[in-house]
Amino acid sequence: MKRVSPPGKGPALRVPVSNLEPGVCELEGDVARYVQRVHRLRPGARLRLFDPLLALEADAELLEDAGGAARCQIFAVQPSAYRALPIVLLQALAKGEKPELSIREATALGVERIVFVESERVVVKLEPERRATRRTRWQRVAVEAARQCGRGNLPALQGPLPLLDVLAQSTEAQRLLLAAEGEPLFSELDSWRADQTLALLIGPEGGLSGSEARSAAEHGFHPVSLGRTTLRTELAGVAALGALVAFAAWRAIGGA
Amino acid sequence: MKRVSPPGKGPALRVPVSNLEPGVCELEGDVARYVQRVHRLRPGARLRLFDPLLALEADAELLEDAGGAARCQIFAVQPSAYRALPIVLLQALAKGEKPELSIREATALGVERIVFVESERVVVKLEPERRATRRTRWQRVAVEAARQCGRGNLPALQGPLPLLDVLAQSTEAQRLLLAAEGEPLFSELDSWRADQTLALLIGPEGGLSGSEARSAAEHGFHPVSLGRTTLRTELAGVAALGALVAFAAWRAIGGA
Numbered sequence: 001m002k003r004v005s006p007p008g009k010g011p012a013l014r015v016p017v018s019n020l021e022p023g024v025c026e027l028e029g030d031v032a033r034y035v036q037r038v039h040r041l042r043p044g045a046r047l048r049l050f051d052p053l054l055a056l057e058a059d060a061e062l063l064e065d066a067g068g069a070a071r072c073q074i075f076a077v078q079p080s081a082y083r084a085l086p087i088v089l090l091q092a093l094a095k096g097e098k099p100e101l102s103i104r105e106a107t108a109l110g111v112e113r114i115v116f117v118e119s120e121r122v123v124v125k126l127e128p129e130r131r132a133t134r135r136t137r138w139q140r141v142a143v144e145a146a147r148q149c150g151r152g153n154l155p156a157l158q159g160p161l162p163l164l165d166v167l168a169q170s171t172e173a174q175r176l177l178l179a180a181e182g183e184p185l186f187s188e189l190d191s192w193r194a195d196q197t198l199a200l201l202i203g204p205e206g207g208l209s210g211s212e213a214r215s216a217a218e219h220g221f222h223p224v225s226l227g228r229t230t231l232r233t234e235l236a237g238v239a240a241l242g243a244l245v246a247f248a249a250w251r252a253i254g255g256a
Numbered sequence: 257m258k259r260v261s262p263p264g265k266g267p268a269l270r271v272p273v274s275n276l277e278p279g280v281c282e283l284e285g286d287v288a289r290y291v292q293r294v295h296r297l298r299p300g301a302r303l304r305l306f307d308p309l310l311a312l313e314a315d316a317e318l319l320e321d322a323g324g325a326a327r328c329q330i331f332a333v334q335p336s337a338y339r340a341l342p343i344v345l346l347q348a349l350a351k352g353e354k355p356e357l358s359i360r361e362a363t364a365l366g367v368e369r370i371v372f373v374e375s376e377r378v379v380v381k382l383e384p385e386r387r388a389t390r391r392t393r394w395q396r397v398a399v400e401a402a403r404q405c406g407r408g409n410l411p412a413l414q415g416p417l418p419l420l421d422v423l424a425q426s427t428e429a430q431r432l433l434l435a436a437e438g439e440p441l442f443s444e445l446d447s448w449r450a451d452q453t454l455a456l457l458i459g460p461e462g463g464l465s466g467s468e469a470r471s472a473a474e475h476g477f478h479p480v481s482l483g484r485t486t487l488r489t490e491l492a493g494v495a496a497l498g499a500l501v502a503f504a505a506w507r508a509i510g511g512a
Contacts, residue, residue: 104491105491105495149487184502184505185506187506226365226498226501226505227501227502231405232405235361235364235365239497239498239501240502241495242497242498243498243499243502245483246441246495246499247442249440249481249483250440250441250442250443
């Protein structure tokens with residue numbers, strides 16, 4: 001799977017950087033290895049640098065190696081043309097690497113914000129001291145997904161936050177809860193417009209508790225279903241987001 | 257995550273078996289362990305046995321342990337009420353455990369048939385001697401997915417077969433190829449009816465070659481898109497199937 005991109009052939013390699021500005025920059029550790037070892041780019045090769053936090057992009061050219069360092073000449077810096085879809089994913093925190101999977105997929109599918117929520121039947125509780133490392137890892141996963149899928153910015157990453165707090169603060173125009181016994185998802189979307197944000201709440205493996213489901217209903221979340229039986233929580237999220245993304249493309253709602 | 261189901265409480269545990277028929281049966285190795293150790297069911301507990309290959313189901317009761325064996329009394333055997341959606345997934349064979357992931361998700365989402373195809377840019381070629389073990393593993397993954405999601409049968413599992421042969425033999429009423437530059441997926445579905453099968457072709461990581469794409473077009477495959485940029489092949493499949501499943505539920509096409 002090694003790819004060699006000769007200068008000037010094919011689309012330029014997308015490379016994430018921080019604090020993108022015009023001039024000469026030196027690529028850092030992982031990114032430098034990625035450019036020089038994995039893709040074996042040589043001086044003169046074109047790159048497409050993007051700064052996912054600032055949503056900026058720029059063409060660049062790899063300069064002569066200086067003792068192995070990967071230095072680039074950066075050309076005009078521009079705002080990314082990428083537009084996220086007006087979708088907020090409220091995802092119950094799950095075990096192991098499932099949150100990373102959710103981030104990777106929701107980033108690639110173009111959601112604007114991902115909020116992890118802690119619910120009664122959630123299996124994992126993050127200790128305060130582990131939250132910082134976890135959040136750093138989550139952001140790295142989002143950057144990598146943005147690179148792979150051609151996205152020029154990052155979704156906002158929030159949480160984990162208590163579900164009831166998140167419900168109480170939801171102001172999105174469309175609020176949906178994925179549930180086995182809901183209405184068909186699309187029958188709730190007739191009034192979804194491009195300037196409206198849609199929140200999609202995905203419960204944990206065992207589902208929301210009775211009181212959580214009641215609270216969701218009180219805060220305007222309508223139960224919707226994909227029409228299928230039990231889907232694992234991370235699969236349910238991707239499948240439902242896939243459906244929303246396809247619907248948005250069809251009705252020309254947001255995104256690029 | 258150990259769950260203890262006392263007799264008569266909650267929905268009966270779904271347990272896959274082969275050659276389901278009325279009478280007394282002894283559960284085999286993995287399944288016996290699953291019932292006795294993982295779920296700690298005791299004599300008198302109710303089970304829901306299902307035979308995914310024959311699409312049969314039956315209630316059963318766990319009998320007294322005889323030296324550790326898990327014996328069941330099986331009651332009336334009935335055909336499964338589950339109906340798959342009229343969707344055939346044609347999935348380019350990918351590396352590692354990705355085919356298992358495709359099987360798990362397509363089974364849970366209710367597709368009727370999964371065909372793995374070998375295309376020019378496919379990274380993996382299965383040697384003939386590895387095909388049999390691979391197919392056994394694939395079937396086990398489908399059985400486990402069917403158990404988890406409440407599906408009473410298995411999707412037909414085929415391949416890997418050469419893409420051009422599969423294209424030439426496609427007779428489905430709706431033939432779609434997921435591609436970055438296609439029409440919005442749903443704009444091609446206006447004529448999809450419950451009695452028509454839809455084939456969805458998902459290319460490999462690098463996409464179909466030019467001649468493969470031409471051949472797909474000649475065989476009536478329309479390029480469709482989710483409206484987003486580059487999605488990894490296994491993610492593209494789940495997202496597009498999620499969209500099709502939601503569309504089918506909305507238009508009351510097939511499935512249960």
